Amino acid sequence: MEKNEQFPITLRKVIGIALLFGTVGMASCQAFFGY
Amino acid sequence: MPTPYRQQVTKRPFIGGLLLFILPLPILPSVLSALWGGSYIKFGVGLGAFGLFMLGAYLIRRGLHYQAEQKRRKWARSTRVPWKAIGAGGIGIATALSVLFLTSHSLMAAIFFGIGAIIGCLLTYGVDPQHSSEDVTSKYGVTADEVIEALEEADKKISSIEIAGKSIRNPELNGRLSRITKKARDILGVIEDDPKDLRRARKFLRTYLDGAKRVTEGYAKTHTQQQNDVLDQNFRNVLTTIEDVFGEQHDKLLENNVMDLDVQIEVLETQLKREGVV
Numbered sequence: 493m494e495k496n497e498q499f500p501i502t503l504r505k506v507i508g509i510a511l512l513f514g515t516v517g518m519a520s521c522q523a524f525f526g527y
Numbered sequence: 528m529p530t531p532y533r534q535q536v537t538k539r540p541f542i543g544g545l546l547l548f549i550l551p552l553p554i555l556p557s558v559l560s561a562l563w564g565g566s567y568i569k570f571g572v573g574l575g576a577f578g579l580f581m582l583g584a585y586l587i588r589r590g591l592h593y594q595a596e597q598k599r600r601k602w603a604r605s606t607r608v609p610w611k612a613i614g615a616g617g618i619g620i621a622t623a624l625s626v627l628f629l630t631s632h633s634l635m636a637a638i639f640f641g642i643g644a645i646i647g648c649l650l651t652y653g654v655d656p657q658h659s660s661e662d663v664t665s666k667y668g669v670t671a672d673e674v675i676e677a678l679e680e681a682d683k684k685i686s687s688i689e690i691a692g693k694s695i696r697n698p699e700l701n702g703r704l705s706r707i708t709k710k711a712r713d714i715l716g717v718i719e720d721d722p723k724d725l726r727r728a729r730k731f732l733r734t735y736l737d738g739a740k741r742v743t744e745g746y747a748k749t750h751t752q753q754q755n756d757v758l759d760q761n762f763r764n765v766l767t768t769i770e771d772v773f774g775e776q777h778d779k780l781l782e783n784n785v786m787d788l789d790v791q792i793e794v795l796e797t798q799l800k801r802e803g804v805v
Contacts, residue, residue: 508650509546515643516550516580519622523573523629524553526560 532678532715543591544652547584547618551577557629572628579621586614587652594656600675600719609655615648674722677729678715684736685711691740691747697759703766707739710773717780724780731776731792738799739769765802768795 558573590610623641626632632640685708692704714732718724746762749755772795 504650508647508652511643511647512546512550512651515640515647516547516618516622519625519630519640519644520551520553522632523557523625526557527630 532682532712532719541588541592541595543595544584544588546651547587547614547648548581551580551621551625554580554625554629561629569628572624576621576624576628579617579624583614583617583621583648586610586617587648588614590614590655591652594653597656611648611652611655615645615652618648619645669722669725674719674725677725677732678719681711681715681732681736684732684740685715687740688736688743691744694747695743695750700759700763700766703763703770704743707766707770707773710770710777711736711739714773714777714780717777721780728776728780734792734796734799735769735772735776738765742766761802765799768798768802 554573554577558570558577561567561569561573587610593610619641622644623637626640627634627637688704688711689708692701692708695701695704714728718728742762742765746758749758750762
């Protein structure tokens with residue numbers, strides 16, 4: 493039961509981290525390479 | 528059964544939110560190259576965006592610390608500042624500014640990046656915890672802040688007793704002192720569990736913890752200078768009394784028998800006055 497409850501939190505974090513890499517990470521790398 | 532209260536916990540390095548300090552780092556070289564190339568607006572905005580990234584990351588970490596404290600203890604300081612939300616907003620603005628001024632993307636793209644960063648922060652680090660300070664007050668008659676303040680103050684006194692006790696080289700007295708501090712922490716655990724006891728116990732904690740602290744520190748200082756059997760015996764008597772009182776206090780709090788406790792406190796207070804502790 494507990495594992496099922498924790499699953500959405502993990503998924504949420506994975507999506508969140510992917511979004512952070514895709515926005516903050518992408519923005520800073522593009523700034524770095526002058527894209 | 529309430530767990531003994533302990534303010535200090537073993538500290539592990541807290542890594543939550545560190546990613547937000549690392550991800551914007553590549554901006555720094557591009558900001559410096561903007562300065563090198565004489566494009567001062569790009570340099571100014573880039574530096575501002577980088578600062579905002581760091582500030583946002585710091586605020587989110589602050590929010591995470593606060594949340595961890597709230598989770599660890601039953602009581603957490605009431606704060607209405609949504610640190611994580613403010614931090615996420617800062618990071619969103621910083622991302623949009625970086626995209627707009629440091630890359631060749633359009634304003635629309637910058638806005639999308641900013642919103643994406645905010646959503647990313649909220650999904651990764653969650654939203655700020657809700658507060659129910661008023662409910663606590665109506666239920667227990669004290670605010671969460673009052674409970675925390677009293678517990679922290681008492682915890683400091685217990686720690687002082689433990690520190691002073693370390694310089695006493697007498698296994699029997701040390702044993703008594705460690706039993707007293709353990710019992711005191713048990714009492715704090717009971718109060719933390721049911722803060723209704725706080726008003727009554729506050730008087731107890733002031734009188735007895737202060738007394739125990741003063742007498743232990745005083746003894747620790749003087750006994751290193753001179754050996755005095757009478758002093759040892761007096762100290763032993765006081766510790767015995769305190770130990771008994773702490774034990775009774777703990778039991779009484781558990782029984783929630785506050786009326787009886789008040790009488791007991793007054794009787795024992797007089798006794799301690801006679802011993803010259805308070």
